[in-house]
Amino acid sequence: MSRHHRVIPGLPLTLGYTLFYLSALVLLPLAALALKAGQMSGPELYRVLTDPVVTASLRLTFAASTIAALVNAVFGLIVAWTLVRYDFPFRRLFDAIIDFPFALPTAVAGLTFANLFLKDGWLGGVGGHITAGINALAHTLGLGAPLPADALDFLTFPYTGQTGGIVVVLIFVGLPFVVRTVQPVLLEWDPEFETAARSLGADSATIFRRVIFPEILPAWVSGVALAFARAVGEYGSVIFIAANIPGRSQIAPLQIVTRLDDFQYAQAAAIGVALLTISLLVLLVINGLESFSRRHERQA
Amino acid sequence: MTIEIRNISKSYGGERILRDIDLKINSGELVALLGPSGSGKTTLLRVIAGIEQADEGSGPVLFDDVDVSNVDLGKRRIGFVFQHYALFKHMNVFENIAFGLRAKPRRERPSEAQIREKTQSLLDLIQLGNLSQRYPSQLSGGQRQRVALARALAVEPRVLLLDEPFGALDATVRRELRRWLRRLHDTIHVTTIFVTHDQEEALEVSDRVAVMNAGRIEQYAPPQEVYEKPASPFVFKFLGNYNLFHGRTRGDEPGEALVRPHDIAIARDPNAAGASARPGVVTHIGFGGAVVKIELETEDKTHVDVEVSAPTFRDLNLKRGDKVWFALRNAQEYVPDFVI
Amino acid sequence: MAGAPLASTSATLNRRAANGNPRVRALLIALTIGFLSIFILAPLVNVFAQAFAKGLDGYLAVFWPPSPPEGATLGVIQQRKLAEAAVQSERTWSAIRLTLAVAAVVVPLNIVFGLAAAWATTKFRFRGRALLVSLIDLPFSVSPVVAGLVFVLLLGRNGVFGDWATHLSWPDPFSLRWVGFDAGFPLDFERDFTGVIFTPLAIVMASIFVTFPFVARSLTPLMESQGTDEELAALSLGASGWRTFWKITAPNVKWALLYGVILCTARAFGEFGAVSVVSGHIDVNDTMPLRIEKLWNEYNNQAAFTVASVLTLLAVFTLVAKTAIEWKTARDHATAEGKQ
Ligand SMILES: Nc1ncnc2c1ncn2[C@@H]1O[C@H](COP(=O)(O)OP(=O)(O)OP(=O)(O)O)[C@@H](O)[C@H]1O
Ligand SMILES: [Mg+2]
Numbered sequence: 001m002s003r004h005h006r007v008i009p010g011l012p013l014t015l016g017y018t019l020f021y022l023s024a025l026v027l028l029p030l031a032a033l034a035l036k037a038g039q040m041s042g043p044e045l046y047r048v049l050t051d052p053v054v055t056a057s058l059r060l061t062f063a064a065s066t067i068a069a070l071v072n073a074v075f076g077l078i079v080a081w082t083l084v085r086y087d088f089p090f091r092r093l094f095d096a097i098i099d100f101p102f103a104l105p106t107a108v109a110g111l112t113f114a115n116l117f118l119k120d121g122w123l124g125g126v127g128g129h130i131t132a133g134i135n136a137l138a139h140t141l142g143l144g145a146p147l148p149a150d151a152l153d154f155l156t157f158p159y160t161g162q163t164g165g166i167v168v169v170l171i172f173v174g175l176p177f178v179v180r181t182v183q184p185v186l187l188e189w190d191p192e193f194e195t196a197a198r199s200l201g202a203d204s205a206t207i208f209r210r211v212i213f214p215e216i217l218p219a220w221v222s223g224v225a226l227a228f229a230r231a232v233g234e235y236g237s238v239i240f241i242a243a244n245i246p247g248r249s250q251i252a253p254l255q256i257v258t259r260l261d262d263f264q265y266a267q268a269a270a271i272g273v274a275l276l277t278i279s280l281l282v283l284l285v286i287n288g289l290e291s292f293s294r295r296h297e298r299q300a
Numbered sequence: 301m302t303i304e305i306r307n308i309s310k311s312y313g314g315e316r317i318l319r320d321i322d323l324k325i326n327s328g329e330l331v332a333l334l335g336p337s338g339s340g341k342t343t344l345l346r347v348i349a350g351i352e353q354a355d356e357g358s359g360p361v362l363f364d365d366v367d368v369s370n371v372d373l374g375k376r377r378i379g380f381v382f383q384h385y386a387l388f389k390h391m392n393v394f395e396n397i398a399f400g401l402r403a404k405p406r407r408e409r410p411s412e413a414q415i416r417e418k419t420q421s422l423l424d425l426i427q428l429g430n431l432s433q434r435y436p437s438q439l440s441g442g443q444r445q446r447v448a449l450a451r452a453l454a455v456e457p458r459v460l461l462l463d464e465p466f467g468a469l470d471a472t473v474r475r476e477l478r479r480w481l482r483r484l485h486d487t488i489h490v491t492t493i494f495v496t497h498d499q500e501e502a503l504e505v506s507d508r509v510a511v512m513n514a515g516r517i518e519q520y521a522p523p524q525e526v527y528e529k530p531a532s533p534f535v536f537k538f539l540g541n542y543n544l545f546h547g548r549t550r551g552d553e554p555g556e557a558l559v560r561p562h563d564i565a566i567a568r569d570p571n572a573a574g575a576s577a578r579p580g581v582v583t584h585i586g587f588g589g590a591v592v593k594i595e596l597e598t599e600d601k602t603h604v605d606v607e608v609s610a611p612t613f614r615d616l617n618l619k620r621g622d623k624v625w626f627a628l629r630n631a632q633e634y635v636p637d638f639v640i
Numbered sequence: 641m642a643g644a645p646l647a648s649t650s651a652t653l654n655r656r657a658a659n660g661n662p663r664v665r666a667l668l669i670a671l672t673i674g675f676l677s678i679f680i681l682a683p684l685v686n687v688f689a690q691a692f693a694k695g696l697d698g699y700l701a702v703f704w705p706p707s708p709p710e711g712a713t714l715g716v717i718q719q720r721k722l723a724e725a726a727v728q729s730e731r732t733w734s735a736i737r738l739t740l741a742v743a744a745v746v747v748p749l750n751i752v753f754g755l756a757a758a759w760a761t762t763k764f765r766f767r768g769r770a771l772l773v774s775l776i777d778l779p780f781s782v783s784p785v786v787a788g789l790v791f792v793l794l795l796g797r798n799g800v801f802g803d804w805a806t807h808l809s810w811p812d813p814f815s816l817r818w819v820g821f822d823a824g825f826p827l828d829f830e831r832d833f834t835g836v837i838f839t840p841l842a843i844v845m846a847s848i849f850v851t852f853p854f855v856a857r858s859l860t861p862l863m864e865s866q867g868t869d870e871e872l873a874a875l876s877l878g879a880s881g882w883r884t885f886w887k888i889t890a891p892n893v894k895w896a897l898l899y900g901v902i903l904c905t906a907r908a909f910g911e912f913g914a915v916s917v918v919s920g921h922i923d924v925n926d927t928m929p930l931r932i933e934k935l936w937n938e939y940n941n942q943a944a945f946t947v948a949s950v951l952t953l954l955a956v957f958t959l960v961a962k963t964a965i966e967w968k969t970a971r972d973h974a975t976a977e978g979k980q
Contacts, residue, residue, distance in 0.1 A: 007351050007373050008871055009881030011764050014756040021753045022775060025848050029790035030782075032800045036793045075675050082672040086665055094673065096963050097680050102903075103955035103962075104684075105910025106784075107929035108948040111936060112683040115690055115945075122682060172679055204661060233783025236912030236929065240936065253785035257917060260789065265798050272786045279781040287774075351872055373875050380876045386869035390891040399887075400877035455877055 033276070036269035048270045053247045054255055058274065061252040064163050065231035068170035073224045075171075076178025077216075083179070084186040098179050101172050110240025113169050117241070165241040166251065173234055174227030181223030185216045218293035222286045229282040233275060301458040301491050302327050303348065306359030310343055310352065317343050318354075319515040325508075328489040330482070332502035335512030336538065341495040342383070342463055344512070348493065349461050350376050363458065376459075379452030379490075383463040385444045387436040393447050394432040397422050400455035422450040425484070442473040449481075453488070462494035466501065474498075478505050499539045503527060511535045533558060536632055543604050545631070555633070561607040563630040566594065568616065574627035580604060582622045594618065596626060687952045690945035702946040705729045728940070731923055732947060735931035738840060741814070742927065743908040746847045750904050751897070754855025758893075759885075761856075762863040763871065773860070779852045787849045788917025795836040805836045838920035843927065846914035851904045858900030862893055895972075899965050906958045910951055 040048070048054060082088075083095050101109065117124035128149070135145040189212065197207045235253040243249045246258070252275055259268035303325040310318040317340045325331050333341045346352040348361060350373040360367040368376055388396050398419045401410055410418065423429045426446040436444055445465060452460060465481065466474040482505050485492055496502050502509045503523040510520045511534075519531035530536035536558045543564070545557045567573040580596035583603075592613040596604040606626060608616070618624065692699055705725035708714055714722070761773055779787065795805035811829030819828045833839045870892070874884040890897075912929040919925035926934065928947055935944035 006764065007875065008763050008868060009875075010759060010885070011766075014760040015764075015766075018753065018757040018760050018772070018776075021749075022757075022772075022852075025845065026779060026852060027775070029794045029849065030778075032794035033786070033790045035800060075671070078668055079672045079675060082668045086669055088669045088673070094676050096959055097676065097684070099959055099962060100680050100684065100955065103906050103958040105906075105912060105929050105948075105951045105955070107910070107912040107932050108687065108951050108955075109683065111932055111944055111948050112686045112690070114936075115941070116682060116686050122686060123678065168679075172683070175679065204664070229781055233781075233786070235783065235785045236916075240933070253783050253913065256785050256789055260792060260917060263798075265793060265796070268789055269793055272783075272789045275783050276786055279783065283781045349876065351876075373872070374878045374880075376876075377878075378876060380873065382869050382873060384869065386873040388870060388874070388888060399874065399879070403874070403877055403879035403883055403887075451873075451877070 030276075033269055033272055036266055037273040040266050040270060044266075045270055048267045049274060053250070054252075054271060056247045057250045057252045057255040058271075060163065060166070060249065061232055064166040064170055064251070065228050065234075067163070067167050068174055068231050069224050069228040071167070071171050072174045072178045072227045073220070076175055076223065076227070077182060077220060079175075080179045080182040080186060084183060098176050101174075101176050106173065106234065106236030107240070109172055110169060110237035113165070113172065113237065114241040117165055117168065163249075166238050166249070169237040169241055170231040170234060173237060174231050177226040177230060178220070178223035181219045181226065182216055185219045186212075189215060218289050218296075222289050225282050225286050225289075229279050232278055232282075301364045302362075303459060303491060303493070304362040304365070305348065306362075308344070308347055308358045308361070309355045310340075310347060310358075311355055317515050318347070321515075321517055322359075323510060323517065323520065325491060325493065327491055329507045330485045330492045330494070330505065332506035332509045333493060333495045333512060334497065334499060334502040334509050334538070336497060339512040340515045341497070341512055345461050345463055345493060345495050348459075349373065349378050349380050351380070377455070377457050379449075379455065379457035379460045381445075381448045381452050381460070381462040381465055383467055385436070385448040387444055387448060387451070389436055392433050392435050393428060393439070394419055394423070396436070396447055397450045397454050399451065404455075418454065422454055425453075426450045441469045442477055445469065445477060446480075449484075453490075457490065460490050460492040462492065464495050464497070466496070466498075474501070481505060503539075511538060513538075530632060533632075541605060541607075545602075545628075557628070557631040557633045559628050559631045561593070561605040562591075563628065564604065564606045564626050565629050566596075566606050566608060566616065566624055566626045568622075568624055570625040573625040574629070577625040577627040580624055580626055582618050582620050582624060585618065585620060596624065684952065684956075687945055687949050690941065691949035693942050693945070698942055699946055699949075701725070701729075702732060702943045703729055728935075728943065731926065731934075732931055732943070734924060735926040735928050735947070736950075737814075738843070738925070739909055739927040742840065742844050742847055743905055745844050746851060746908045747901060747905050749848060750851055750855050751901060753852070754857075754859055754900060754904075755897075757856040758859035758863050759889075762860055763868055776856050777853050779849055782849075784850055784911065784913025785917055787914035788846050791842055791845055791849070791918050792837055795842065797837075799837075807834065808836055809834050810841065837918055838922060838925065840925060842918035843915050843925065846918045847908050847911055850911050850914050851907045854904035854907065855897065855900035858896045858903065859893055862896045863889070866892055895965050895969050899962060902958055902961050906954060909954055 037045070049058075079098070083091065083098075116122050119125055120128065122129075131147050131149060135147055138144065138146050193211060194207055197211050202210070233253065235251070235257075238251050239254055242251065242254075244254060250258070252271060256268045256271050256275075259265075259271065303323075305321060305323050308318055308321045309316060321344060323344075333344060335341050343352060347354050350361075350368065350371065354361070354369070361369050363376070388399065391399065398415050401415045401418060404410075419432075420429070423432050426449065428443060428446060428450075431439065431443065436447070439447065449462075449465070462481075466477050469477065478501055481494075494506075503526070506523060508520060508522050509526045511518045511526060513534050519526055519535045521529075521531075526535065527539055530539060533556070536542060541561050543559045543561060545559065546554065565574050565577075567577070570577045570579075578598060580598045582594060583597045584595040586593040586595075590610055591607050592610055594606045594608065594613075596606060598604060604626065616624075694701075705722065705728070708719075708722055757772075757776055761769055761776075792799065794800050796802055797806055799805065809832050812831040812833055813829075815829050815831040816827055817830050818826060820826060833841065836842050836845075870888050871884050874888045875881075879887070909927075910929055911927075912933075915927055916930055916933070919927070919930055921930075923934075928951055932944050932947050932951075935941075935947065
């Protein structure tokens, strides 16, 4: 297609509209962020980003996101594998609800998890529930109450104000990314390869390690990276479950909100730029991985 | 309508796909664009259609001596049949064929009754009257092909352009459909260009064949001439099986001669084979019905393929290992002063 | 949300081949069911359990507070309670109205944008196209809080366009009233908003930012894979650009479009971070998610879950629709492949 004549109509209109809309609603606001952060001098910027409260929030965001991403790396892979390879009751239902964290508003996720992990919540109070159940059973058998009420309190999930609760919701929001990137690769996987490997005498573990795993590795890593990126930016669900104490249980996005509420726009912008940079770096890694595996595929 | 293109070039990203192509097609002619994969056939067809634009500095595309280079695809009044048909998946056969009529501007649009009548007559023409309510996914490849043709014909195009019309079909259906296309062309007489990489198809159906190679037209002539007087070794090789003989010219330059297997005479007696007959030993005999393929090995260990008719073979009564004499009846020499 | 592919997830072939160690298999199935039950099913069920903690009456009372019994004299405390309940439910209704209004603006705008962007990036090749595609995806990798922040920095009091934006006056569409013909035009807005940040306009902008890629993203892969042949066929038959789009492209992508619209709507209803930042915690700017936060902060657990249950139902509907669309496209695909 040369410059002066295109057969399919509509390029000037659609491209023009796309560029206008994109610039007005995404690029211009992002430029404002860069501008505000750029107005700070170097030392000032350094001071903001090394403020103990800020560093603590960044550290918390990273630590929680990393742990959540690692948990998702393991369980996401197991879930994807199981959903693709095995048949079990309600498999289709479980498959469908994987996307639930995509669809559920983050505020609702935070609300329900905060409630689940309350001391008397379904999961937070699991030790107490079990103790009460055993005692009730013993009571009906006429054995009195054999267990003290706090016997199983070690099962109680450490949640309030601590990293634990934050990690739980970040696992929730990140799970679909891992499952949904690994799943298609496993689905496309041709079982013939496996049969061939088996006929050559390889056992299941070897086949997984040497044949299947290398195949899903790029997808798996980008899924984990996506889950991590999502966790770093997550706000809605976390603030419901965390105690949000500055310096201890405040995540970085909440720091931005706090600064904004104090009218410290430049500081908010600086933290915003830091977060955005991280997301873009992760995005870059994912793009690199994708083009790597595409090239890999073409060679094969 | 006549089509004439002059000096057309087309590049993609600096790579020249079409090189200075000239082509003139008479009104009502059926022309085949024949060439190997990647030779630029589709590109040339799309330039003629107006789907692609030729490079800056190319000559015009003339329809009836009118330059249409800057006329939109929709205004050129061409019927284009895509290699994979590009039928509208969500419309049934009837609606597919009627699409072009319904898309006409209100002033030119026929009435609903006329549209129905016209579509029905096209359905009859392609012999699919009973399948008009089917969707493309419910048709066989050959049926889809015919629907695509009918859809293109509905708007009464001045030119019909077909990109590998039978490419995706199996051999029997192909043969059937290309005869059908020839008959159809004989009834409607619309100027037609069709792309193919199957030489048999091109030779059998067309009035003239344009043989393409690497973005150039190597020869443009009626089928018989292309076959019997190939303009270049490429054309010769592309049009059928051949034997290649290396030799020397009188000036002692290396050269080659090309001979079709059926253009080699074979006999048990050196004198019966013809002038300058050479000896060979039968190494293999392949029965192929009306034609028998014989493989010979010459003294200098080169292989020669020979084809003889079944009666001739019966008369020769050959076995493997027999010594025979062969002579070239009709060698094409592409270097002057060539001797074997 | 970036990675939700519209892929079918059935693999009978793979599953049949699965014949590993039964103990490993049982362990993995148990882990999967356990993990998904704790992390997905439990929170889902918990929403409804908490919402109905005070029974159906308590649930409904969040929206329709009980009115005082006819003729009864109430104590001061009870009167206070009833009045408070009425205020609370009115705030909830206001949040529902605002959420619907925002989505009603955001979703159509994003549909138009998504269609335009997908058309431009899939039907044409131009320099910078890959960059444009990544830019369209950009909002997915921006933290919602940053998405709100950028608008505050652009249009807030100290923002780049702060001076202009804080004095901008625009009418509240909800205040449109009939004023009779005395003043000329019979319709008028009773209220104006001043400024952008901390008004519903900012909520609309922030919502557009975060929901921006959904429609484009669900259309692009499909339109890319469908190529341009059908469009070219329609154009060659004389159809106009619009007709080609409405009759050929749109029907081919309608399910993907619907899918994108559903995702976009769900996110527009549920967005929290970005909206929270630009809403200024003002009650009239509350959308449903913000309302949930306020109720939660007021220790009104059951009411918070009641509002949450509405959004959860919407999420469940989203999943059902997604599954249905996937099922439908897989079936269409199967029929299209079936008779190839
Ligand atoms: N849009 C394009 N961009 C870049 N290169 C192209 C494009 N279209 C075609 N080409 C190149 O142009 C050359 C000729 O392509 P064309 O499709 O015309 O060949 P063809 O003769 O029709 O081959 P076939 O028999 O395989 O269909 C090929 O090398 C192809 O790679
Ligand atoms: Mg071709």
